[in-house]
Amino acid sequence: MARRTYRGAQVEVTFDADLCIHAAECVRGLPGVFDRDRRPWILADNASDLDLIAVIERCPSGALQYQHSDGRTEKPAGTTTVTPVENGPLLLRGELKVRGVDGTDEILPRAALCRCGESKNKPFCDNSHLESGFQAPGTPLDHASR
Numbered sequence: 001m002a003r004r005t006y007r008g009a010q011v012e013v014t015f016d017a018d019l020c021i022h023a024a025e026c027v028r029g030l031p032g033v034f035d036r037d038r039r040p041w042i043l044a045d046n047a048s049d050l051d052l053i054a055v056i057e058r059c060p061s062g063a064l065q066y067q068h069s070d071g072r073t074e075k076p077a078g079t080t081t082v083t084p085v086e087n088g089p090l091l092l093r094g095e096l097k098v099r100g101v102d103g104t105d106e107i108l109p110r111a112a113l114c115r116c117g118e119s120k121n122k123p124f125c126d127n128s129h130l131e132s133g134f135q136a137p138g139t140p141l142d143h144a145s146r
């Protein structure tokens with residue numbers, strides 16, 4: 001998986017496009033920082049460090065992560081939670097070690113895992129549930145990521 005780095009004066013943001021489920025928490029939260037139509041699409045200095053960190057920690061998939069220049073980084077939630085999204089993936093929060101199909105482990109504070117069985121990036125969600133018309137009860141995505 002290719003994680004790209006976007007450096008700001010105080011906060012370094014990293015992004016893994018393979019994990020992003022386009023929940024848009026980032027562009028809704030800080031449109032001046034996150035703009036899919038701009039290159040680079042992330043400008044970390046267009047918000048305060050605290051606002052930026054708060055929005056990154058709402059990214060449900062773990063695609064966005066950060067490292068502060070003062071050494072701060074995300075502390076995983078103490079209790080691991082698993083939330084099924086209505087017609088969508090399982091959202092996890094906690095100190096996660098997710099093993100890929102190639103046997104490599106990824107340490108993440110948040111993850112969206114496939115529930116429909118159609119993802120081409122298992123165990124992660126790749127939004128295939130939208131095309132396959134997967135239906136299952138759960139929490140609406142915009143509530144599940146809070």
Ligand code: SF4
Nearest residue numbers: 020021023024026059
């Ligand atoms: S909040 Fe995370 S999952 Fe949602 S669009 Fe932004 S990077 Fe992708």
